[in-house]
Amino acid sequence: xxKGSSLNKEVALLKxxxxxxxxxxxxxxxxxxxxxxKVDHITAEELYRVISKKKRPQMGLATIYRTLNLxxxxxxxxxxxxxxxxxxxDNVLHKKHHDHLICNKCEKIIEFESPAIERLQEEMAARHGxxxxxxxxxxxxxxxxxxxCRDWQKDIxxx
Amino acid sequence: xxKGSSLNKEVALLKxxxxxxxxxxxxxxxxxxxxxxKVDHITAEELYRVISKKKRPQMGLATIYRTLNLxxxxxxxxxxxxxxxxxxxDNVLHKKHHDHLICNKCEKIIEFESPAIERLQEEMAARHGxxxxxxxxxxxxxxxxxxxCRDWQKDIxxx
DNA sequence: GTTGATATTGATTCTGATTCTCAAAATACA
DNA sequence: TGTATTTTGAGAATCAGAATCAATATCAAC
Numbered sequence: 349x350x351k352g353s354s355l356n357k358e359v360a361l362l363k364x365x366x367x368x369x370x371x372x373x374x375x376x377x378x379x380x381x382x383x384x385x386k387v388d389h390i391t392a393e394e395l396y397r398v399i400s401k402k403k404r405p406q407m408g409l410a411t412i413y414r415t416l417n418l419x420x421x422x423x424x425x426x427x428x429x430x431x432x433x434x435x436x437x438d439n440v441l442h443k444k445h446h447d448h449l450i451c452n453k454c455e456k457i458i459e460f461e462s463p464a465i466e467r468l469q470e471e472m473a474a475r476h477g478x479x480x481x482x483x484x485x486x487x488x489x490x491x492x493x494x495x496x497c498r499d500w501q502k503d504i505x506x507x
Numbered sequence: 508x509x510k511g512s513s514l515n516k517e518v519a520l521l522k523x524x525x526x527x528x529x530x531x532x533x534x535x536x537x538x539x540x541x542x543x544x545k546v547d548h549i550t551a552e553e554l555y556r557v558i559s560k561k562k563r564p565q566m567g568l569a570t571i572y573r574t575l576n577l578x579x580x581x582x583x584x585x586x587x588x589x590x591x592x593x594x595x596x597d598n599v600l601h602k603k604h605h606d607h608l609i610c611n612k613c614e615k616i617i618e619f620e621s622p623a624i625e626r627l628q629e630e631m632a633a634r635h636g637x638x639x640x641x642x643x644x645x646x647x648x649x650x651x652x653x654x655x656c657r658d659w660q661k662d663i664x665x666x
Numbered sequence: 667g668t669t670g671a672t673a674t675t676g677a678t679t680c681t682g683a684t685t686c687t688c689a690a691a692a693t694a695c696a
Numbered sequence: 697t698g699t700a701t702t703t704t705g706a707g708a709a710t711c712a713g714a715a716t717c718a719a720t721a722t723c724a725a726c
Binding site: 529530531533535536565566567568569570573 | 672673674675676677678
């Protein structure tokens with residue numbers, strides 16, 4: 349019954365959590381989990397397109413949304429809103445957590461990681477009686493040479 | 508209200524930034540700025556209601572959105588999305604910056620501040636040639652006694 | 667101040683992401 | 697296997713926020 353890939357661990361986790369809550373492990377949920385675990389982050393629409401192309405064509409967009417939200421509830425996914433409208437679902441398990449430096453002028457985004465900051469976060473959480481599962485850290489500012497960024501007057505004006 | 512309040516400083520800042528970009532200081536923009544500076548954070552709808560009740564009843568919701576986004580561009584405001592749909596506009600100037608600890612189970616939110624973390628953030632930004640204007644830090648996890656939180660089985664099930 | 671070019675506004679409509687609805691299908695437990 | 701329950705897909709509904717546009721306000725030059 350076990351096929352030996354690392355996927356099984358996550359399916360087992362999912363199944364476990366579902367069972368605990370009288371929820372059912374469906375083919376759709378498994379397919380979505382499988383696809384989701386392969387990416388770093390994805391939108392519901394994108395995931396919909398990815399899965400629709402595969403052998404299981406019968407998949408409603410609503411199911412994608414429902415299941416992605418479910419994955420967020422159990423801690424495998426995390427929503428993010430960089431620009432306004434689209435919701436990006438981060439795969440929390442995919443790679444080492446990274447944070448973001450975002451230039452307000454040219455909207456450049458740099459990924460970084462800081463074990464020192466993470467350590468302090470843990471400390472702060474513990475002080476408030478929290479156990480952390482993940483976090484989101486975004487630093488906003490501007491590049492040192494922001495005159496070379498995309499013209500920020502234009503940027504203001506384009507509303 | 509009366510002249511000489513600290514508000515004038517912000518109006519001057521706004522006017523300055525607008526002028527620099529060939530934008531105009533309108534009564535609406537001033538009213539929105541004035542109301543915005545009084546709060547810690549607010550949604551566009553709420554701000555609309557606040558302003559509509561005042562002496563200047565003629566104010567379109569679209570203008571609120573446009574102006575709040577403008578305030579974000581010039582660094583006075585910052586968008587945030589805690590729950591999915593509503594966008595909360597933070598008043599960056601209002602009080603000392605604080606970060607958030609968020610319980611995934613009961614959705615309790617605790618504010619905290621950590622100068623140590625902020626210092627490391629500055630350091631990290633400098634290393635990448637960034638000057639910081641603000642940041643957003645959200646730590647997710649669960650309370651130490653999360654069995655006492657709102658039943659999280661229900662929470663999962665309510666989708 | 668008046669003028670005129672330009673930016674902004676309010677009312678409205680539009681958009682598009684996400685959620686809701688509900689009958690039909692799938693799942694899990696006995 | 698039967699059956700209670702959950703989940704699904706398709707489409708409709710929702711709702712925040714953006715776009716439209718004619719009317720209005722602003723501002724810099726006179």
